[in-house]
Amino acid sequence: MGRAFKGQVHVRVTPDVHEEVAKEAFEKGTSISGIFAQALTVRKALQNINPWKTIAEVREANSGLSDDEISSAIDEAVRSIRKEKRRRV
Numbered sequence: 001m002g003r004a005f006k007g008q009v010h011v012r013v014t015p016d017v018h019e020e021v022a023k024e025a026f027e028k029g030t031s032i033s034g035i036f037a038q039a040l041t042v043r044k045a046l047q048n049i050n051p052w053k054t055i056a057e058v059r060e061a062n063s064g065l066s067d068d069e070i071s072s073a074i075d076e077a078v079r080s081i082r083k084e085k086r087r088r089v
Helices: 014-026 031-043 056-063 067-089
Strands: none
Touching: 014 031, 014 056
C-alpha cells in the first residue's frame, strides 16, 4: 500500500449502538474512539477468530488454544490499549 494512514477511521453504527458505546465510554472515563480501539485490539489478539463464523467454527478454529491462553491474549490487548492511552495524555 503506497498511501499514508492518519489513524482515523469513521464508523457508521445504529443510533442504539452509538448510545450504548457512548454510555460505556462515559462510565469508563474514556472516549468512544477508545472503546472502538480497544475492541479492535482485542480482535487482533484473537486473530484466529473470524467474527463472521458460527460459534462452532470459532471453537474449532481455536481448539488448540486453552481458555487461559485466550484470556491472556485478551488481557494483554487491553493492557496495551490502556498503556497507549496513558502515553497520549
